[in-house]
Amino acid sequence: MGKIFRYECRRLLWNKFFAGLLLVLLFYGWQVLTGVTILGVSHTAPFSPWSFGDYLSRMVPLLWIGSLFFLTFFTSGKARRAAVLTDAAPMEPRRYALARCAAALAGAALLALACLAEAAVFYGWYFDWYGWEELALPALAALVPPLLFALGSGWLLGWLRPWLVYVWMLVPFALPALPLPEALGLWDGSFFTAYPLTLGALDPAFSLPGGAAAAQGALLLAGAGLLALRPVGSGTGRRTGGEEIAREK
Amino acid sequence: MKTLRLFPLELGRLLRSRLTWLVVLLTVLSPAAGLILYKPAYADTMLSMYLANPALAGGVAGGILFALLTIFELDRARRSRTDMLTDAAVSPHAMALVRLLALLTAAVLATGLAMLVWLPISMGLIGAVFTGVDYVLAYLLFMGLALPLAILAAGAAYQFTQRTDLSAVLLAAFAGLSLTVWADDWQLCWLNPCVWAMSDDFTNFRLFRTVAWMRLTWLGILAGVWGVSYLCIRRYGKGLLGSLGRSVRRVWRPAIALALLVCSGTAYAAQPFYDNSNPDLTAMTLYELDYAEGVTFLDRTVQVFPDTEAGAVEGRAVYRFQNTSGKEWTACFGVDPGYDLTASVGGEAVPAVRTGYEESNMALWEIALPADGEVELTLEYGGFPKDWNLSSTVQGDPEISGIYLCLENQRLFPYLLNVLPGDEDYPTTVEVTLPGAMLAIPFGTSEAEVVAEHRDGTRTWRYASNSTGGILYAGDYVRQDIQAGGMTIEFYYGRKHQAVMEAAGAADAVRAVVDYCTEHYGALSFGTGDTLKLIQSRVAGGGYAVDGASLLNEEDFTTANLDDTGKGAIPGEVFIHELVHQWWGLGNMFDTADETSPWSSEGLTVYTTYRIVKELYGEDYAQKYYVDQWRQEVDDYFLNFYVRRPEYLEKLPEAERLNIAGSLSGVRHYSEMPLKILKAEQLVGGEAAMDQILHDLFNREVDPAYPYLTYQDFLDACHLTEEELDLG
Numbered sequence: 001m002g003k004i005f006r007y008e009c010r011r012l013l014w015n016k017f018f019a020g021l022l023l024v025l026l027f028y029g030w031q032v033l034t035g036v037t038i039l040g041v042s043h044t045a046p047f048s049p050w051s052f053g054d055y056l057s058r059m060v061p062l063l064w065i066g067s068l069f070f071l072t073f074f075t076s077g078k079a080r081r082a083a084v085l086t087d088a089a090p091m092e093p094r095r096y097a098l099a100r101c102a103a104a105l106a107g108a109a110l111l112a113l114a115c116l117a118e119a120a121v122f123y124g125w126y127f128d129w130y131g132w133e134e135l136a137l138p139a140l141a142a143l144v145p146p147l148l149f150a151l152g153s154g155w156l157l158g159w160l161r162p163w164l165v166y167v168w169m170l171v172p173f174a175l176p177a178l179p180l181p182e183a184l185g186l187w188d189g190s191f192f193t194a195y196p197l198t199l200g201a202l203d204p205a206f207s208l209p210g211g212a213a214a215a216q217g218a219l220l221l222a223g224a225g226l227l228a229l230r231p232v233g234s235g236t237g238r239r240t241g242g243e244e245i246a247r248e249k
Numbered sequence: 250m251k252t253l254r255l256f257p258l259e260l261g262r263l264l265r266s267r268l269t270w271l272v273v274l275l276t277v278l279s280p281a282a283g284l285i286l287y288k289p290a291y292a293d294t295m296l297s298m299y300l301a302n303p304a305l306a307g308g309v310a311g312g313i314l315f316a317l318l319t320i321f322e323l324d325r326a327r328r329s330r331t332d333m334l335t336d337a338a339v340s341p342h343a344m345a346l347v348r349l350l351a352l353l354t355a356a357v358l359a360t361g362l363a364m365l366v367w368l369p370i371s372m373g374l375i376g377a378v379f380t381g382v383d384y385v386l387a388y389l390l391f392m393g394l395a396l397p398l399a400i401l402a403a404g405a406a407y408q409f410t411q412r413t414d415l416s417a418v419l420l421a422a423f424a425g426l427s428l429t430v431w432a433d434d435w436q437l438c439w440l441n442p443c444v445w446a447m448s449d450d451f452t453n454f455r456l457f458r459t460v461a462w463m464r465l466t467w468l469g470i471l472a473g474v475w476g477v478s479y480l481c482i483r484r485y486g487k488g489l490l491g492s493l494g495r496s497v498r499r500v501w502r503p504a505i506a507l508a509l510l511v512c513s514g515t516a517y518a519a520q521p522f523y524d525n526s527n528p529d530l531t532a533m534t535l536y537e538l539d540y541a542e543g544v545t546f547l548d549r550t551v552q553v554f555p556d557t558e559a560g561a562v563e564g565r566a567v568y569r570f571q572n573t574s575g576k577e578w579t580a581c582f583g584v585d586p587g588y589d590l591t592a593s594v595g596g597e598a599v600p601a602v603r604t605g606y607e608e609s610n611m612a613l614w615e616i617a618l619p620a621d622g623e624v625e626l627t628l629e630y631g632g633f634p635k636d637w638n639l640s641s642t643v644q645g646d647p648e649i650s651g652i653y654l655c656l657e658n659q660r661l662f663p664y665l666l667n668v669l670p671g672d673e674d675y676p677t678t679v680e681v682t683l684p685g686a687m688l689a690i691p692f693g694t695s696e697a698e699v700v701a702e703h704r705d706g707t708r709t710w711r712y713a714s715n716s717t718g719g720i721l722y723a724g725d726y727v728r729q730d731i732q733a734g735g736m737t738i739e740f741y742y743g744r745k746h747q748a749v750m751e752a753a754g755a756a757d758a759v760r761a762v763v764d765y766c767t768e769h770y771g772a773l774s775f776g777t778g779d780t781l782k783l784i785q786s787r788v789a790g791g792g793y794a795v796d797g798a799s800l801l802n803e804e805d806f807t808t809a810n811l812d813d814t815g816k817g818a819i820p821g822e823v824f825i826h827e828l829v830h831q832w833w834g835l836g837n838m839f840d841t842a843d844e845t846s847p848w849s850s851e852g853l854t855v856y857t858t859y860r861i862v863k864e865l866y867g868e869d870y871a872q873k874y875y876v877d878q879w880r881q882e883v884d885d886y887f888l889n890f891y892v893r894r895p896e897y898l899e900k901l902p903e904a905e906r907l908n909i910a911g912s913l914s915g916v917r918h919y920s921e922m923p924l925k926i927l928k929a930e931q932l933v934g935g936e937a938a939m940d941q942i943l944h945d946l947f948n949r950e951v952d953p954a955y956p957y958l959t960y961q962d963f964l965d966a967c968h969l970t971e972e973e974l975d976l977g
Contacts, residue, residue, distance in 0.1 A: 020415045028422045035430040038905060043888035045897070058429065065421055069414040127900055169417070177286060202888065 001095055008103035012070055013110065021066045022114055025059070029115050032058050033122045042196040047129045049206035050196045052119060053138035057189030059115045060146050061172035067108040067150045068169050074100050075158025075165060101151065101227055108147045112139075137206050142186065145219035146172075152226030183211030187219075252343050252350075259344075260351040268321065269355055272314045276359040277366055279310030280392070289432075292446030292788055293807045296383060299374035301447045304387045307363055308395030312440050313424055315356055315396045316403035320416045322348060323407040341482045342496070349404055349475070356396035364388045376808070378449040378745055386457045391442060394464040398439055399424075401471035408478035409489070435459065435641045436517060439467040443642050450743035450803055451653035451724060451787045454560055456645040459522050466520075469513025476506025522644075524586035524635040527608045528907040530914055535608050538581050538667040543574030545671040547623070551662040553681040553721075554631075557651040562588070563631035566662045570624045571671065577620045582628070582663040583611030587635035590663065592616045593627045601628075610637035611659045613666075634660050639911065648787050651684045652725050653743070655786065658718035665717065674715050682709045683723050690741055690784055692720035694797035720795070722784050733760040734767035735779075742785035746806070753806045759783060762825050765861050766832050769940050770947040773831055781831060783824065792823045794830035801827070822862060829857045832947060840957040848960035852922025853943070855879075859923065860936070876927065882920040883976065886913060925974040929967050932974075942966045 012018065037055045040046045073079060086096060116139060123129045150168075157164035175188040185191030191212060196204050208216070263269050283306030290301035323345075326332040335344065367388070372379050402423055406416040424440055431437035442460040447453050480496035480503060481489050497503045527534070547569035554563045562585075572578065584590055592601040604613045618624050634647050647655055658664055661679070680700070681689055689697040689710035697712040710723075727747055731738040738759060742750050750756075763781075767773070773781070782798040785805075792800035801824035834850025855875075863871035891898040891909055898906055930939040946958060946966055964971060 016410065017412060017415050020410060021418050024418055024422045028426060031426055031430045034905075038901070039909065040890045043885070043890060045890045045894070061425065062418065062422060065418055069418065072414060127897060166417075202893075 001099055004091065004096060004099040005102050008100050009106055012073055012103050012107045017069065018107065021069070021111065025062055025066070025111060025114060026118055028062060029055075029059055029118045030122070033119060037119075037122075038126065041193045044196060044203055045127075047123045047127055047131070047135075048203060049134055049138040050192045050204075052135045053142050053192035053206075054189065055119060056115065056139060056142040057186070057192055060142065060189070063108065063111055063115070063143070063147060064150045064172050065169045066111050067104065067147055068154045068165050070104045070107045071151065071154045071158050072162070072165055074104070075155070075162050077162060080162075101155070104151050104155075105148075108151060112143050112147065134206070138192070141208060141213075141216055142192075145216045145223065146187075148223030148227070149219045150223070152223035156226050181211075183209075183215045186212055186216055251339070252346055255339065255343065255347045256350050259347045260354055263322065263351045263355055269318065272318045273355065273359045273362065275314055276307065276311035276396075277363045279314075280304060280307040280363060280367055282306040282310060289441060290444050290446055293804050294447060294449045294788055295375045295378050295808055296387075296447035296449050296453070297445075297788075300371055300383060300387050301391065301444050303367065303371070304391035305441060305444060307388070307392035309428070309441050311356075311359060311363075311392060312395035312399035313420075315352065315359070316399035316420050316424070317417075318355075319352055319400045319403035320407050320413055320420070322352065323404060324413045327411070328413075336484075341484060342479065345404075345408065345479055345482055349400070352400045352404075353397055356400060357393075360388065360393035360396060363392065377748065383447065383453060386453075387447070390457055390460045390464060391444065394461075394468065395440055398464065398467050398471055401468070401475045405471065405475040405478040408475070408482055411483060433642050435523075435644060436463055436466065436520065439463070439471075443644055445643050446645065446788045446804075448645070448648075448653075448787045448803060449807070450746040450785070452648060452650040453645065454650050455648045458560065459644045462516070462520060462522065466513050466516045469509050469516060473506050473509030473513060476502070476509055480506065521587060521633050522635060523638045523641050524610055524612070525607050526586075526610055526638050527606075528638075528904065528911065530639070530907075530911045532608055534606065535581075535583050535611055535613060535666055540667050540669050541572075541574075541578045541580065542576070543572060544578055544668050545571045545573075546665065546668045546675055547571055547671055548673075549662070549665075549675065549677045551677065551679045553656065553661060553679065555649050555654055555656070555681070555683065555723075557649060557654065557684055559633070560649045561631065561633045562649065562656065562660065564629075564662060566628045566630065568626045568628070568665065570618070570626065570668060572618075572620065572622055572624060575620055578618055580616045580618055580626065580668065581666040582614045582616070583609075583659045583666050584614050584630060584663045585632070585634045585660045586610065586612040588612075588630045588632040590614055590628055590630045592629075594618060594624060599626075610635070611664060614663070628663050630663060643789075645787065646789065651686070653787055654683075654687075654721075654723050656721045658720065661719050661721055670717075675717055677714045677716075677719065678711065679714065679719065679721070680709055680711045681721060681723070682707050684708075686725050687723045688726045688728075688741075690722045690726065690782065692722055692782070692784065692798045692800075693795050694780075722786070726785075729756060731756050731759055733763035735772050736763075737780045738763065739780055739782045740801075741782065742801070743803075746785065746803070749806055749808055755806050759824070759828070761865065762828050762861055765864065766829060766857070769860075770832050770857075770944050783828065792827040794827045794834070799824065799827035799831060822858065825861055826854060826858045829854045829861070833857060838956070838958050840959070846960065847917040847922040847925065848963075849918045849922070851918040852926055855919055855923040856926040857943075859927075876924075879920040879924045879927075882916050883924055886916040886921070889913060921976065924976055928974050928976065929963075929969055932969055933967050939967075 032055055036058070037051050038046050040048065041051045041054045044050045087093065089096070116135075119135075120130075120132055123132075154165050154168055157168050176190075178188070180188050180190075182191075182194070185194060195209065195212070199207075280303030283302035283304065284299070287306040287309065288298075288302045289305055290297040326335045364385070368384065371384060399420075403416060403420050406419040406423075407413070410416055410419070427438045427440040431439075432441060433443065435443040442463055444456065444460065447456065481493050482496070483489070484492045484495055487495065549566060549568050551566045552564060555561075556563065568580075570580070582590075586607050590601050590603070592599050599616060599618065602615045604615055606613045616626065618626065634649070636646055640646065647657070647660060649656075665675075679691070681697075682703070683689060685702075685706045685708055687708075689712070691697055691712045691714060693714060693716070695712040695714045697710040699708050700711045701709040703709070722741075725744045726741040727744050729740045729742075729750075731740050740756065740759060742755070780797070783801050784798060785801045785803060786792065788803040789800075792802050794800065805822065805824045830850065833853040839848075839850040859871055859875040862875060886892060892913065898909060901909070926939075930936060933939055933942060946962065949958075949962075960971070964974075
């Protein structure tokens with residue numbers, strides 16, 4: 001299992017897609033940090049949990065796309081054709097799928113860590129500020145639920161129809177155009193700019209209102225649930241590319 | 250030749266694809282988003298709402314759709330695993346070029362169809378102010394050129410990476426930056442140009458030129474990048490570098506790509522629209538130059554020749570100075586940064602040196618002059634005017650066309666910086682030659698008259714003025730004289746705006762404002778005479794006023810405003826503010842604004858505007874759009890992190906520091922001071938008491954040695970202290 005995980009990690013992360021994605025992400029992040037975050041949001045410091053959360057919200061769409069592209073390594077037609085071979089391996093399909101999930105999670109986590117590290121460099125460089133522990137909670141709230149949900153839902157959609165993963169990539173771009181309720185403010189990025197103004201205090205500490213916490217919790221649980229209930233491989237469920245090839249032969 | 254033969258085949262194949270037609274259809278429909286969802290042009294003019302916004306939305310949506318189509322099409326052979334076969338039959342380079350041309354043709358088709366479909370809709374929505382020139386240019390520049398940019402960007406991304414996933418991520422980041430972080434940088438927002446307003450009544454050529462420059466610069470950059478990616482197209486089973494090594498053997502290929510990159514990079518760096526003025530808005534270097542010792546100004550004669558086709562200006566200015574020092578000296582001029590300048594004295598050329606320093610939209614020029622007792626300096630100047638860099642997000646000025654032009658101060662003639670006036674101040678004669686249909690209107694008390702009519706249909710106007718600078722408006726204007734406040738108001742507005750002005754009862758609105766001020770504060774003084782000009786400008790973010798003239802913004806009276814019944818009898822408010830400046834703020838009434846104090850001419854003017862609006866629109870409206878907004882802005886200012894913790898502002902690099910400081914300036918003058926005056930009004934006993942105090946201040950005995958109205962004067966008149974007006 002560990003060997004498969006390492007192999008899948010290498011396949012996902014040791015290629016020009018990951019390197020290119022990382023570069024794009026870092027460039028985009030620096031533009032956001034120096035162009036938007038530097039001003040601070042809602043009267044708070046650029047290094048406040050709110051400004052930091054706003055930065056992360058702006059990064060989520062790219063992280064979402066990157067995570068879903070990781071899944072295309074496993075759900076694409078090419079991968080399905082290779083499944084004929086992996087299905088024949090003496091490994092339980094569920095464990096094989098688990099290793100792949102873990103590899104995709106590791107990839108998404110590495111991308112998220114790159115964003116966090118970039119922000120840390122920015123804060124140190126511009127403001128000599130190193131109180132990173134204050135930022136842990138907004139980072140967890142802003143990043144973990146959407147990325148876990150991206151992987152869980154993407155896995156399911158990719159298994160149903162590989163092209164659905166590509167459509168799913170557009171979701172974070174569509175959300176800001178929708179009239180979402182306040183509780184879903186973390187989904188369209190408005191939470192970090194709107195909520196601190198309602199707290200009636202200067203430089204408020206980070207907190208999540210019940211509705212937003214429930215929404216993020218639901219997203220987290222849904223993502224985790226979808227990952228736990230993930231389709232276990234190409235050998236079960238709907239007809240696979242491998243079967244198509246076999247039948248054509 | 251092979252490329253030409255393959256092109257119709259590839260285009261035919263592309264046009265047989267249902268996906269292509271879906272993308273074309275969605276692109277044609279996408280301007281509808283500009284009517285509902287995506288409205289970057291926020292002005293209330295008809296062309297902003299019903300032409301700029303749909304065209305911009307079409308550009309954004311169409312650009313993204315065509316970029317996705319490009320990636321999909323370029324990956325087609327690889328996806329279907331026929332690339333080995335197609336590469337063997339046709340050179341991948343030839344095929345890349347053919348695919349690009351086919352996609353560009355499809356983009357042209359989509360733009361053409363969108364223009365056809367939206368023409369009747371736009372005509373219906375825009376109404377009487379619709380013009381074909383605006384329509385065609387808006388759709389071509391705001392929408393049409395976005396499509397090839399997106400195709401080139403997506404094509405380059407794919408050719409570099411040979412992967413759909415990485416290309417899509419690159420595209421998402423590139424488009425995302427344009428739509429968010431770069432949205433306020435007019436040169437970087439490649440997908441969504443900075444368009445905030447289009448004029449209904451006058452022309453929009455400066456705006457179109459600016460957007461065209463940005464688009465063409467990006468077209469060059471992306472064509473260059475595409476050219477480099479073309480060299481990286483994989484061949485003979487080699488990787489990126491191996492293929493690049495093979496491709497560069499034909500030297501013309503990298504040469505073209507490099508030439509495109511160098512040219513577009515130069516176009517980016519040498520853009521002719523915005524200057525490099527000192528970003529420190531508090532800098533006063535040009536106004537604090539030492540005066541030339543023993544030198545006085547005698548008079549000035551200026552001839553200006555606007556080129557209404559090219560949007561440029563040529564001019565000749567003759568300055569006469571009296572030099573009693575017996576020494577050589579240096580004259581300093583502030584000149585529009587887009588102009589060039591040559592100088593001569595008595596027919597002999599003298600060196601004019603551009604120092605490189607720019608401030609407040611002026612480039613500093615120095616001219617060494619002889620020790621003669623009387624010097625006649627002739628300056629030949631001209632060029633394409635540059636606007637102040639801080640205006641780059643509100644593009645459109647300075648517009649110079651056969652319908653409208655506005656030449657302000659250093660743009661009209663070189664602004665003399667370091668010579669004291671003589672006994673007669675700054676006597677100046679200005680002659681300007683304009684197309685026959687244009688009316689010249691000096692912004693001030695001067696009146697222009699036609700002194701010559703030329704065979705080419707142009708007319709030369711002449712007027713005299715007596716100030717350090719000067720502003721000239723000209724255009725296809727209608728003049729209406731209004732009697733109010735014991736004086737005649739010469740009300741000038743664009744001919745196309747006549748119907749709206751009449752429907753809005755603009756004359757009555759002007760009369761109401763002037764009567765209010767005259768009744769409450771007294772008749773106008775400060776040498777404005779018996780006439781006051783009120784001139785409608787092309788749509789602008791604000792206005793200004795000088796002795797004898799105030800500006801009326803095109804946005805003050807629009808068809809959209811007429812439909813807004815909540816605004817009462819007078820739709821516009823910028824003109825109220827600028828008219829009120831005739832009472833508060835002109836004729837040396839206020840000293841130069843101190844950046845550390847909220848006191849300036851704006852405080853009393855904004856307060857009075859609020860009072861007029863309260864009387865005209867009702868208390869609720871005035872509370873919501875004035876008092877509540879002042880409070881919000883003042884709260885935002887004092888709560889701003891960098892205002893509370895200036896030590897962090899000091900830590901930032903200078904560019905960021907000045908940018909942030911600049912964005913915060915203005916709040917104290919335009920919001921904090923009106924709030925203080927409102928508080929004073931409550932403390933002195935109400936509106937009537939404050940009106941009496943302001944009446945007395947307006948009609949006070951002026952000390953010629955220091956004629957300015959100070960904050961202390963105001964506090965003394967109110968019998969209040971500075972602390973009592975603390976907003977705490």
